[in-house]
Amino acid sequence: MKLDDLEKRLESQNYFAEPSIVMAIHLAEQLQRPLLIEGPAGVGKTEIAKVMAKSQDAELIRLQCYEGLDTNSALYEWNYQRQLLQIKLEERENKTIKDLEKTIFSHDYLLKRPLLQAISSSEKTILLIDELDRADEEFESFLLELLSDWQITIPEIGTIQANHIPFVVITGNRTRELSDAIRRRCFYLWIDYPEYEKEIQIINSKVEGIEQKLAMQICIFMEKLRQQKLRKTPGIAESLDWAKALVLLHQDHLDISVVQDTLGIILKDQSDIQKATQTIHELMESLGVRQKPLPKEFLEQQSSNA
Amino acid sequence: MPELHPHDPPIVHDRAFNKDLVKNLVIFCRLLRQKGVLIGIQEELDSIRSLEMISVDDQDSFYLCLRTILAKSLREQEIFDKEFKSFWHIWVPASLREKAEKPEIEQKPKPTRKKKENFITIKDWLNASKQPDESKDVASYSDESSLLQKDFSLFYGMETDELENWIKLFGKSLVNRLGRRYIISSNKGKVDLRSSLRKNLRKNTEVINLYRKRRKPQKLKLVILTDVSKSMDLYSRFVLQFLYAFQKAFRKVNTFIFSNRLKYVSPLLDQMELNHALDQLTNNTEEWSGGTQIGKCFQEFLEHDQSKNLSKDSIVIVISDGWDTGNLVGLEDAMFQIQQKAKSVIWLNPLKGYHDYQPTCQGMLTALPYIDYFGSAHNLESMKELASEISSQL
Numbered sequence: 001m002k003l004d005d006l007e008k009r010l011e012s013q014n015y016f017a018e019p020s021i022v023m024a025i026h027l028a029e030q031l032q033r034p035l036l037i038e039g040p041a042g043v044g045k046t047e048i049a050k051v052m053a054k055s056q057d058a059e060l061i062r063l064q065c066y067e068g069l070d071t072n073s074a075l076y077e078w079n080y081q082r083q084l085l086q087i088k089l090e091e092r093e094n095k096t097i098k099d100l101e102k103t104i105f106s107h108d109y110l111l112k113r114p115l116l117q118a119i120s121s122s123e124k125t126i127l128l129i130d131e132l133d134r135a136d137e138e139f140e141s142f143l144l145e146l147l148s149d150w151q152i153t154i155p156e157i158g159t160i161q162a163n164h165i166p167f168v169v170i171t172g173n174r175t176r177e178l179s180d181a182i183r184r185r186c187f188y189l190w191i192d193y194p195e196y197e198k199e200i201q202i203i204n205s206k207v208e209g210i211e212q213k214l215a216m217q218i219c220i221f222m223e224k225l226r227q228q229k230l231r232k233t234p235g236i237a238e239s240l241d242w243a244k245a246l247v248l249l250h251q252d253h254l255d256i257s258v259v260q261d262t263l264g265i266i267l268k269d270q271s272d273i274q275k276a277t278q279t280i281h282e283l284m285e286s287l288g289v290r291q292k293p294l295p296k297e298f299l300e301q302q303s304s305n306a
Numbered sequence: 307m308p309e310l311h312p313h314d315p316p317i318v319h320d321r322a323f324n325k326d327l328v329k330n331l332v333i334f335c336r337l338l339r340q341k342g343v344l345i346g347i348q349e350e351l352d353s354i355r356s357l358e359m360i361s362v363d364d365q366d367s368f369y370l371c372l373r374t375i376l377a378k379s380l381r382e383q384e385i386f387d388k389e390f391k392s393f394w395h396i397w398v399p400a401s402l403r404e405k406a407e408k409p410e411i412e413q414k415p416k417p418t419r420k421k422k423e424n425f426i427t428i429k430d431w432l433n434a435s436k437q438p439d440e441s442k443d444v445a446s447y448s449d450e451s452s453l454l455q456k457d458f459s460l461f462y463g464m465e466t467d468e469l470e471n472w473i474k475l476f477g478k479s480l481v482n483r484l485g486r487r488y489i490i491s492s493n494k495g496k497v498d499l500r501s502s503l504r505k506n507l508r509k510n511t512e513v514i515n516l517y518r519k520r521r522k523p524q525k526l527k528l529v530i531l532t533d534v535s536k537s538m539d540l541y542s543r544f545v546l547q548f549l550y551a552f553q554k555a556f557r558k559v560n561t562f563i564f565s566n567r568l569k570y571v572s573p574l575l576d577q578m579e580l581n582h583a584l585d586q587l588t589n590n591t592e593e594w595s596g597g598t599q600i601g602k603c604f605q606e607f608l609e610h611d612q613s614k615n616l617s618k619d620s621i622v623i624v625i626s627d628g629w630d631t632g633n634l635v636g637l638e639d640a641m642f643q644i645q646q647k648a649k650s651v652i653w654l655n656p657l658k659g660y661h662d663y664q665p666t667c668q669g670m671l672t673a674l675p676y677i678d679y680f681g682s683a684h685n686l687e688s689m690k691e692l693a694s695e696i697s698s699q700l
Contacts, residue, residue: 031359
């Protein structure tokens, strides 16, 4: 069944996907729809596009959206300077205006930005439109047109139609609500923080030589940590960084001092670190890490701080 | 959740196994549409076509397939899950059943579920989405308008958290819609034809140098003076939440709290720090008891404005109900100076939310002539107005 093939393809690239992810990619591929992926930061939204590209041996074209992104930066721009120079050069030769126009408005003078690259590619590509919610609504409606027609009209050249409709992945961080029109156009996938078993699988595959005990402890810790109300909840990317760092430090299990020293790898905000430090004992207890009884002065200090 | 009961009719008669699967699928789509999921003909067609791509007798695949195609947001997924269970109940995959049985940490009690939908409608309204969704409108019109008008003090429990989140989101969304004026830029942005022609004409005969233009970031400073006396505490917190979210729009933000004395809280960076700081400061009752003395506090602010918070490019926002037990002359003097020095003065008074409010208290009356915008900030509607006001000044 094609679904299983897809799963194997993804796994061969070390991407262990939940069934919902595999289904979404499968349907988007088969029915040629864009795939809209939303979810918290660091859960692997962008990864999907990269993995798809590698597994299909296709080119990955990436359009990073930002506030103020307009069609010039996304679609194409004329290489004005080159055109001006060409005009200057051709002054001596008595060319008609029409001929001149033909020269300077040709493909050589066209700076192709990601969207046009995707359309005019001679092979199948994967088009990643990253963080679409950072661009504005105007850009969204322009994109919508593109996703429906898959053709662009450049006034000076004509209409360029796509040879191969690329596989489109759109990611969103939910800083802004995307318009309904875009949502209706795409198939939707919500990726959440991985479940415990999945996270262990991912860590095991990406971090070589990690002790099972350490991997399990990391996953339990992260699961508990994510339940707290943090400003920047860590994703799977942070878990992997942490695991790799701990392996480098020759750790085979977690203990309080190591955790405290390495909190900066998983938490990127000062108030989050403070919060984690305050609750670290409960977090460690959930791992079954037995501790020596704390000295009296330390306990007194703790209670006066709280 | 409807579970398969021994008394249920035998499988053969179940809708789900009706030979006309396509017909059932269309009925299911219509059902979802009634429940507020936007499904058009295209989605229905897609869902039918997709059946060829999966093995239909696999429960998990069937469920996931339809969900990917028909539910286009997290909220729609929730509605989908609920309706799927009741419509195709035999084909509920184990994973979906498990989800309900697991003690959900996020599980909210039933009455607030409806409110959640209302908040989502408000979110659309706050975002001024250009495609009015008629089905949504019909379902929640009356609730929506009442929710927008609902005074902050009437929210409680879970709703307060939701409200906080929406306020923050709203603030952030406004940051994205700042002024679109352009400035000259060296290498980014569109080519500014006008500048290019003019500047080149001066030096050269040809257009050689290209001048570009990009959006100019408008950055003003913000000074917030918050009344933290008991009656104001709740409103102050909500407004501050909003202003925090909006903070990216400002170059610099400084928050002061006052009651019978003025205290500098912090640059408006960390919302959690603020709540914590507010709690700590106001819990120290010896310092904070006694009536509000607005004039005295404002004078203090002016005297100690070493870092020149007050300047022609700063907006001053005062959040207070104007009840003052102090020196009125001092207040008038202070307000006069503040108005002179700052770009504009905004005063937010929750009492203004009552429709027959007239500023009768002396403090408010004294300050009124020196205020550029007098708002209420007591509910979401007024927050939107405040936002427009601030945006127009940026």
